[in-house]
Amino acid sequence: MNSTADPGGIRCEALTFRYMETSKYKVVDHVDMAIPEGKVTILTGPSGCGKSTLLYLMAGIYPQNAGIVDEGRVTVNGEEMGGLYPHERARIAGMMFQNPDLQFCMDTVNGELAFCLENMGEDPAEMDGKIQEALSFCGIGHLRDRAFHTLSGGEKQKVMLACTVLIRPRWLLLDEPFANIDPASAQVLVEKLGQLHRERGMGIVAVDHQLAPWLPIMDEAVLLGEGARVRQRGVTPGNLPEYGETFEEMGIAFPGREYCSRRENNAPGEAVLTVRGLCAGYDGEKILDGLDADFYKGKVHAVTGASGSGKSTFFSILCRIVPYEGSILLEGEELKRIRKKAMAHRLGFVFQNPQDQFVAQSVYEEMEVSLRQTYEGEKLEAKVKEYLQETGLWRYRRMSPFMLSQGQQRRLAVAALLAYDCKVLVCDEPTYAQDVRSLKSVMKLMMDRVREKGLTLIFSTHDKQLARDYADIFYTLADGKLERREGV
Amino acid sequence: MKSINPSWKLIGILVPIVILAFFYSITLNLVIFGASLAILAFSKVRWSAAAKIMIPVAVLAVGMYMTGAKFHAGANIGIGAGNALLSDAALENGLQLGSRVLAFAGFGLLFVMTTDMMALVRSMEQQLHFPAKFVYGLLAAFQILPNMQQEYRKTKAAFWARGIYPIPVSPKLLVPLMVKAVRWSEALAAAMESKGFDEKAGRTIYHPVRMRPVDYAFPFLTTGLLVLGIVFL
Amino acid sequence: MKTTTKKYAWQLKDIIMIGILGVLFALIYLGAFYLSMGLQAALTPFGLAPFNFEIVYGVWFMAATVAAFIMQKPGVAFVTEVLAAFLELLMGNFPLVITTGLVQGVGLELGFAVFRYRRYDMASMCVSATFACILSFIWTYFTNGYATLEIGMLVAMFAVRLGTSLLFAGVLSNLLGKGLARTGVLKGYPVGAKYAHQDIIDDDEEAAV
Ligand SMILES: Nc1ncnc2c1ncn2[C@@H]1O[C@H](COP(=O)(O)OP(=O)(O)OP(=O)(O)O)[C@@H](O)[C@H]1O
Ligand SMILES: Nc1ncnc2c1ncn2[C@@H]1O[C@H](COP(=O)(O)OP(=O)(O)OP(=O)(O)O)[C@@H](O)[C@H]1O
Numbered sequence: 016m017n018s019t020a021d022p023g024g025i026r027c028e029a030l031t032f033r034y035m036e037t038s039k040y041k042v043v044d045h046v047d048m049a050i051p052e053g054k055v056t057i058l059t060g061p062s063g064c065g066k067s068t069l070l071y072l073m074a075g076i077y078p079q080n081a082g083i084v085d086e087g088r089v090t091v092n093g094e095e096m097g098g099l100y101p102h103e104r105a106r107i108a109g110m111m112f113q114n115p116d117l118q119f120c121m122d123t124v125n126g127e128l129a130f131c132l133e134n135m136g137e138d139p140a141e142m143d144g145k146i147q148e149a150l151s152f153c154g155i156g157h158l159r160d161r162a163f164h165t166l167s168g169g170e171k172q173k174v175m176l177a178c179t180v181l182i183r184p185r186w187l188l189l190d191e192p193f194a195n196i197d198p199a200s201a202q203v204l205v206e207k208l209g210q211l212h213r214e215r216g217m218g219i220v221a222v223d224h225q226l227a228p229w230l231p232i233m234d235e236a237v238l239l240g241e242g243a244r245v246r247q248r249g250v251t252p253g254n255l256p257e258y259g260e261t262f263e264e265m266g267i268a269f270p271g272r273e274y275c276s277r278r279e280n281n282a283p284g285e286a287v288l289t290v291r292g293l294c295a296g297y298d299g300e301k302i303l304d305g306l307d308a309d310f311y312k313g314k315v316h317a318v319t320g321a322s323g324s325g326k327s328t329f330f331s332i333l334c335r336i337v338p339y340e341g342s343i344l345l346e347g348e349e350l351k352r353i354r355k356k357a358m359a360h361r362l363g364f365v366f367q368n369p370q371d372q373f374v375a376q377s378v379y380e381e382m383e384v385s386l387r388q389t390y391e392g393e394k395l396e397a398k399v400k401e402y403l404q405e406t407g408l409w410r411y412r413r414m415s416p417f418m419l420s421q422g423q424q425r426r427l428a429v430a431a432l433l434a435y436d437c438k439v440l441v442c443d444e445p446t447y448a449q450d451v452r453s454l455k456s457v458m459k460l461m462m463d464r465v466r467e468k469g470l471t472l473i474f475s476t477h478d479k480q481l482a483r484d485y486a487d488i489f490y491t492l493a494d495g496k497l498e499r500r501e502g503v
Numbered sequence: 504m505k506s507i508n509p510s511w512k513l514i515g516i517l518v519p520i521v522i523l524a525f526f527y528s529i530t531l532n533l534v535i536f537g538a539s540l541a542i543l544a545f546s547k548v549r550w551s552a553a554a555k556i557m558i559p560v561a562v563l564a565v566g567m568y569m570t571g572a573k574f575h576a577g578a579n580i581g582i583g584a585g586n587a588l589l590s591d592a593a594l595e596n597g598l599q600l601g602s603r604v605l606a607f608a609g610f611g612l613l614f615v616m617t618t619d620m621m622a623l624v625r626s627m628e629q630q631l632h633f634p635a636k637f638v639y640g641l642l643a644a645f646q647i648l649p650n651m652q653q654e655y656r657k658t659k660a661a662f663w664a665r666g667i668y669p670i671p672v673s674p675k676l677l678v679p680l681m682v683k684a685v686r687w688s689e690a691l692a693a694a695m696e697s698k699g700f701d702e703k704a705g706r707t708i709y710h711p712v713r714m715r716p717v718d719y720a721f722p723f724l725t726t727g728l729l730v731l732g733i734v735f736l
Numbered sequence: 737m738k739t740t741t742k743k744y745a746w747q748l749k750d751i752i753m754i755g756i757l758g759v760l761f762a763l764i765y766l767g768a769f770y771l772s773m774g775l776q777a778a779l780t781p782f783g784l785a786p787f788n789f790e791i792v793y794g795v796w797f798m799a800a801t802v803a804a805f806i807m808q809k810p811g812v813a814f815v816t817e818v819l820a821a822f823l824e825l826l827m828g829n830f831p832l833v834i835t836t837g838l839v840q841g842v843g844l845e846l847g848f849a850v851f852r853y854r855r856y857d858m859a860s861m862c863v864s865a866t867f868a869c870i871l872s873f874i875w876t877y878f879t880n881g882y883a884t885l886e887i888g889m890l891v892a893m894f895a896v897r898l899g900t901s902l903l904f905a906g907v908l909s910n911l912l913g914k915g916l917a918r919t920g921v922l923k924g925y926p927v928g929a930k931y932a933h934q935d936i937i938d939d940d941e942e943a944a945v
């Protein structure tokens with residue numbers, strides 16, 4: 016596989032890629048980059064700059080499945096990935112994706128791992144042993160017979176890692192693998208990845224907005240700009256402090272730096288939302304068990320908790336998607352009993368996945384739908400423009416919301432909900448997969464509302480720094496209950 | 504029943520069903536239904552689950568009975584006119600249609616209650632040689648099922664939260680769901696292929712399903728019995 | 737740039753997609769069916785119970801016509817309908833659905849075949865729905881023993897089924913397909929490029945627009 020003419024590693028040469036034949040927009044634009052064999056490289060850069068796309072090109076998923084390479088090529092260990100069969104590709108580069116829910120085709124952990132081994136043509140007699148070995152390597156031996164729908168996001172990512180352990184690719188490509196899981200699980204995963212890297216010489220290329228979790232094992236960070244072109248190479252854990260300004264200028268999170276100075280808001284407020292003895296779960300299994308909490312008018316509430324602790328479940332209950340027992344009083348009225356049309360302008364929400372949110376055909380219309388309630392005519396147009404410019408989406412206004420990158424979608428979802436006035440806003444992880452600039456602009460939009468209109472904001476996050484910098488009241492979800500903390 | 508190879512069991516039940524579609528015999532229908540229940544009784548199935556399936560079937564059977572009785576060929580009555588329910592011909596015709604529902608349901612129960620669906624899919628790959636791509640593609644899609652209902656509710660809630668109240672089958676609601684279908688399929692396919700799934704490569708099989716003579720014999724047995732039934736009943 | 741897959745080959749993502757569409761429409765069908773259960777209770781005494789599923793019958797065909805619209809190649813309608821039937825089976829439906837799926841699949845496929853697989857629009861989708869309706873009606877005629885029913889009743893049932901087939905699998909499916917294409921997620925398929933546009937408008941260009 017490693018011919019002498021080609022020195023191995025991942026190389027992009029003048030790589031240029033568009034998603035659509037009909038569009039002039041080059042998402043990856045003349046990218047030249049070489050990543051030496053067996054290194055741990057993190058690609059980072061502003062949201063929407065084409066990082067994920069570049070990674071998918073390296074993996075050979077594009078242009079095989081969509082899009083056109085206009086120029087140039089990408090090779091991994093001397094092979095052009097797009098020209099190989101999947102089972103050949105898998106041995107060269109494995110992938111781990113952002114959404115832990117969409118990576119498995121079998122119903123149980125054991126089945127999925129066996130599926131990997133079958134694909135590799137392993138001897139059935141040895142499979143059980145290998146599966147056990149891979150599971151204990153990842154520290155999840157106890158999950159072997161569990162069904163996927165009973166696993167948390169972090170656990171699913173560990174299973175994905177176990178698959179990689181079985182397939183033994185030369186490279187592992189990861190697209191924001193920690194975006195949906197808690198820092199503790201992320202740390203365990205990084206340790207295991209480091210071990211694979213050391214013991215097997217596996218190369219790692221990860222796309223991530225946060226460098227912090229990678230610092231223990233990272234060889235180099237590459238900062239990408241517009242068109243996924245390289246802006247800065249050679250950033251290492253050692254010389255990181257030198258690049259503080261570059262990070263700032265590009266709007267990328269610098270490990271350990273705070274987002275904004277803490278605001279003080281100690282005025283006591285009245286409770287808008289009172290939760291008492293809340294119980295809920297799926298298929299008879301309790302996720303929330305006797306949860307009590309109060310949320311106050313004009314305050315910012317942060318909810319943290321391990322992945323799988325039930326944050327999204329709690330929020331789904333507030334959005335009336337999941338049934339509950341116990342009582343939830345919204346301004347004194349039982350949530351269950353409020354008629355759907357009477358809910359308008361009272362409680363808005365942003366889902367964990369922004370794609371669940373879109374109601375219109377284009378970015379422009381998406382904003383317009385919300386603003387039409389309060390404005391019309393030219394005023395409406397001006398407002399739409401203002402919101403879209405604020406979130407850096409104005410240039411994408413003609414596109415369908417589904418064509419935006421992860422981070423762009425998230426910004427649009429938050430902005431659209433904010434534009435539709437409501438008293439309480441529930442946001443499930445409003446800032447994951449965002450660069451710092453967008454993170455700040457999203458948070459600013461929300462904080463302005465809190466200040467000006469007394470919006471009650473409830474958000475969940477895995478980012479402790481974010482909670483610390485923006486919230487007035489901290490809750491942690493554990494064992495089915497919300498516990499109020501003095502700080503994070 | 505539970506131990507019979509799922510694919511051959513499926514064949515052994517489909518063939519009689521197709522044959523049965525072309526014959527009319529109340530006795531035969533009822534005998535099939537009774538026999539199916541009797542076999543089930545020996546197969547250690549969960550009766551509560553079976554009962555749940557039977558409720559809509561019963562409703563359907565009664566519905567078909569009424570239809571058959573009211574609108575039998577030759578009755579020549581318009582909708583709502585007269586009451587011919589009591590005539591022999593009407594009664595027989597009603598039973599005819601109603602008992603058919605039961606016969607088909609009997610076969611259905613027999614299969615559904617004794618078959619593990621995962622095993623069925625596996626054996627379709629191994630015994631019937633369905634292309635692996637279809638088998639695993641189907642499995643992957645099937646894993647999505649538990650989420651679907653909630654996704655629908657989510658989408659609806661997203662509209663409500665913006666002051667829009669679409670009707671249940673409105674394209675407004677369905678298009679976002681279809682978008683997810685496409686997105687999910689791409690993500691799942693990418694994940695499966697990055698795990699090396701490829702039907703052109705020599706896949707091995709974790710737990711091969713072994714075939715016994717009784718498995719091969721099953722379709723012949725059921726079909727034979729049905730033919731006997733048709734001839735003698 | 738070389739592409740390794742032939743245009744006509746089935747890709748894994750196609751199969752998963754039609755599978756998920758199958759699941760989606762099966763659930764919509766079920767939902768509609770349960771909603772109309774109440775109706776059935778009202779119809780039974782009049783002997784009109786079968787109309788209960790006749791009025792939602794067209795939903796059955798939607799997965800197939802939508803999938804055909806998306807992929808626009810021979811065999812899609814048939815395969816989708818059969819896969820959808822298999823999914824039904826996995827979901828706990830009776831084996832009879834397989835045969836029903838086969839029969840309907842043939843009908844759906846015929847609709848596009850008569851246009852030599854060149855047209856994927858409202859017209860061809862309606863024709864496809866019509867064929868599926870006819871074949872499936874013949875099939876139910878045998879399975880449900882309709883031979884014993886009065887002819888007027890049969891005509892009425894057929895008319896209702898045809899109506900809903902056209903409405904759901906023809907008209908609504910077409911709208912859904914176009915709506916989906918406009919979102920841009922079909923970028924991997926030829927229709928995607930026809931309906932979706934991915935263009936960035938920078939403000940200096942805006943003056944020209
Ligand atoms: N599936 C898609 N279909 C069409 N266009 C897309 C798709 N995914 C991304 N794009 C476009 O390509 C551009 C780059 O997207 P990409 O997802 O690669 O960005 P990214 O750097 O990973 O951003 P983020 O950090 O927000 O995930 C975006 O502006 C988006 O408009
Ligand atoms: N639709 C569902 N059906 C069954 N179980 C579910 C469903 N959704 C979530 N669960 C389970 O409920 C538990 C809580 O999930 P939830 O998504 O609320 O966690 P979370 O705290 O939001 O996690 P994360 O930080 O990863 O977003 C998990 O164990 C999950 O597997």
Ligand SMILES: [Mg+2]
Binds near residue numbers: 066067068420421422
């Ligand atoms: Mg990305």
Ligand SMILES: [Mg+2]
Binds near residue numbers: 326327328367443
């Ligand atoms: Mg969550």
